[in-house]
Amino acid sequence: xxxxxxxxxxxxxxxxxxxxxxxxxxxxxxxxxxxxxxxxxxxxxxxxxxxxxxxxxxxxxxxxxxxxxxxxxxxxxxxxxxxxxxxxxxxxxxxxxxxxxxxxxxxxxxxxxxx
Amino acid sequence: xxxxxxxxxxxxxxxxxxxxxxxxxxxxxxxxxxxxxxxxxxxxxxxxxxxxxxxxxxxxxxxxxxxxxxxxxxxxxxxxxxxxxxxxxxxxxxxxxxxxxxxxxxxxxxxxxx
Numbered sequence: 001x002x003x004x005x006x007x008x009x010x011x012x013x014x015x016x017x018x019x020x021x022x023x024x025x026x027x028x029x030x031x032x033x034x035x036x037x038x039x040x041x042x043x044x045x046x047x048x049x050x051x052x053x054x055x056x057x058x059x060x061x062x063x064x065x066x067x068x069x070x071x072x073x074x075x076x077x078x079x080x081x082x083x084x085x086x087x088x089x090x091x092x093x094x095x096x097x098x099x100x101x102x103x104x105x106x107x108x109x110x111x112x113x114x115x
Numbered sequence: 116x117x118x119x120x121x122x123x124x125x126x127x128x129x130x131x132x133x134x135x136x137x138x139x140x141x142x143x144x145x146x147x148x149x150x151x152x153x154x155x156x157x158x159x160x161x162x163x164x165x166x167x168x169x170x171x172x173x174x175x176x177x178x179x180x181x182x183x184x185x186x187x188x189x190x191x192x193x194x195x196x197x198x199x200x201x202x203x204x205x206x207x208x209x210x211x212x213x214x215x216x217x218x219x220x221x222x223x224x225x226x227x228x229x
Contacts, residue, residue, distance in 0.1 A: 004158075031215040042221040043159070043204060050215070091158050097215040102147050102208045104217060106158025 004107035006092050012113045018080040021110045024073055025094030033104060034067055034077050035091040043091075049075065082114045118142060119207050121220025128227050134192040136223045138205035141186065146210035149217070150179065150190050153202045162203070163190070195227045 005024040013019055025032050033048040047057040052069045060067070064083070069075040079086055089111050093104040121138045128134045138148075149164035165172045165179040165188065172179045178191040192199055202224050206217040 033216075043219045045216070045219075048216060056216070093158070095215045102149070102215055102217060103161050103164075104215075106160065108156075109158050 004092055004094055004105055006090075006107035006110050008110060009108065010111045010113075012115065013082055014115055015083055016081045017114075018078065019082045019086075019112060019114075021077040021090050021092075021112070023075045023077070023092030023107060025075070025092070026096075026105055027073065029094035029096045029105075031095045031097055031104075032069060032075050033093040033095075034075070035093065035106075037089045037091060037109070038087075046077070079112075082112075084114045087112055087114050117221070118218040119205055119220040121205050121223060123223060124221065125224045126226070128192075128195045128225065130195060130197060130227055130229050132195050132227075134190075134195045134199065134225055134227070136190045136203055136205070136225070137187065138189065138220050139185075139187045140207050140218075142207070142209070143186070144210045145207040145218075147208040148179070148181065148188050149206050149208075150177075151204040151206060151219075153204065153222075155201075159202075159204055192225075195225075197227050197229055200225055200227050 007022045034046040036044045046059045047067045049069045067077045089109045091106050091109045093106040095104045119140050150162045151159035152162040153159040163174050163177050165181050167183050170181050176193045181188045202222045204222045205220040
């Protein structure tokens with residue numbers, strides 16, 4: 001398996017623009033997580049899905065952030081409008097939680113810079 | 116509120132030395148405690164994990180020590196090598212949870228110098 005795939009790997013955009021980050025989880029995994037990593041706040045869970053259904057979005061910073069999972073093989077995280085404080089590395093992770101296994105497999109991340 | 120508290124924030128160790136990273140938790144419903152390792156430019160990856168029915172788990176140079184009564188667990192890296200330089204995250208998951216969610220610590224940036 002190719003692992004979790006994220007695109008783009010790097011994104012530079014101007015304040016006020018819409019940004020869409022994409023994720024393809026590992027085939028067969030039933031959970032998908034979106035994280036944000038910054039030096040100041042560490043690794044923050046934004047939202048996660050189970051079988052394409054959002055379970056907890058309490059980590060989403062504000063209404064400018066939205067996430068969707070239209071099918072088992074694709075998810076998006078959208079920021080509209082973007083702000084400089086959104087600059088961070090965004091990770092997608094997936095897991096298969098059968099048998100009490102909680103291992104999450106992370107993608108390579110998208111480094112977002114908002115100027 | 117941070118469910119899992121990790122220390123130190125950064126650690127510098129000489130090659131061949133022992134690196135120790137500590138984590139503490141309050142929720143006694145946690146029943147799975149993994150450590151993740153992250154190299155620059157990469158996503159975190161599972162390094163080693165333990166369940167509370169054992170006090171220690173060793174895999175090569177990496178050992179998790181678990182103290183259930185103190186609600187603490189730690190990662191020990193023996194004979195630390197420059198290649199171990201990375202950020203390490205401890206985490207915890209709830210007992211019986213099918214949600215798959217991990218509660219991560221803030222991370223420790225480890226530097227091993229030659």
